[in-house]
Amino acid sequence: xxxxxxxxxxxxxxxxxxxxxxxxxxxxxxxxxxxxxxxxxxxxxxxxxxxxxxxxxxxxxxxxxxxxxxxxxxxxxxxxxxxxxxxxxxxxxxxxxxxxxxxxxxxxxxxxxxxxxxxxxxxxxxxxxxxxxxxxxxxxxxxxxxxxxxxxxxxx
Ligand code: HEM
Numbered sequence: 039x040x041x042x043x044x045x046x047x048x049x050x051x052x053x054x055x056x057x058x059x060x061x062x063x064x065x066x067x068x069x070x071x072x073x074x075x076x077x078x079x080x081x082x083x084x085x086x087x088x089x090x091x092x093x094x095x096x097x098x099x100x101x102x103x104x105x106x107x108x109x110x111x112x113x114x115x116x117x118x119x120x121x122x123x124x125x126x127x128x129x130x131x132x133x134x135x136x137x138x139x140x141x142x143x144x145x146x147x148x149x150x151x152x153x154x155x156x157x158x159x160x161x162x163x164x165x166x167x168x169x170x171x172x173x174x175x176x177x178x179x180x181x182x183x184x185x186x187x188x189x190x191x192x193x194x
Contacts, residue, residue, distance in 0.1 A: 068115065071108040075101050076167055079149075081174050086134065086142045088179035094134045094142075102127055118156055126152040 049056045082097035102123055109119035126149040133142035150167060157165045173179060 065111055066107075068108050068112055071104050071111075075104045075108075077174075078104065079167075080170050081177060082130070083146055083169055084173035084179055086139060086146070087173070089137070089139060090179055090182065091134055091137055092183055093177075093179065093181070095131070098127065098131055098134065115160075118159070122149075122152060122156065 047058050049058075049061070078097045078101035082094050082101065085094035085097055105119050105123060105127075109116040126145070129145040130142065130149050133139070133145045150169065154166050157163060157167075
């Protein structure tokens with residue numbers, strides 16, 4: 039039987055009314071989060087190829103954040119995600135920080151192999167992520183931080 043809380047929070051969007059329980063199924067799961075991880079990891083790799091440390095670091099951090107969000111929303115994956123972040127992703131991060139681009143290639147390959155091993159572990163052997171052959175078309179991989187930054191687009 040459905041649990042009835044002492045008081046119910048109702049969200050009124052103007053288009054409909056929703057309880058907190060209604061919103062649960064709308065939260066993203068691994069099926070929505072994982073392709074975003076793949077996109078970040080792809081960008082991280084080609085940022086490394088472009089020897090762009092800040093961009094590679096940023097993309098890897100975003101991939102970590104997405105995985106941690108996945109682990110929060112799907113706790114059964116939490117231990118695997120923690121191990122993956124602390125081992126394989128940390129090795130990639132260390133190589134980026136050291137600007138050890140040969141080590142980066144090796145750590146990146148090991149990270150992808152481990153990701154696919156986790157897919158095997160969760161009975162998803164048919165999901166084998168592979169690095170796209172081309173760099174992402176929507177990002178200038180040479181862009182770096184400008185000292186002081188640009189405060190407004192009109193500064194361009
Ligand atoms: C570099 C890291 C990773 C990448 C690039 C990656 C990539 C992907 C992609 C692209 C998909 C979706 C495939 C599709 O639906 O078309 C997927 C699914 C999945 N991945 Fe990963 N993955 C990574 C790491 C992990 C790790 C560490 C775990 C361990 C918890 C994991 C568990 C899963 C699961 C359970 C699914 C199936 C989700 C579903 O129910 O649809 N992945 N992954």
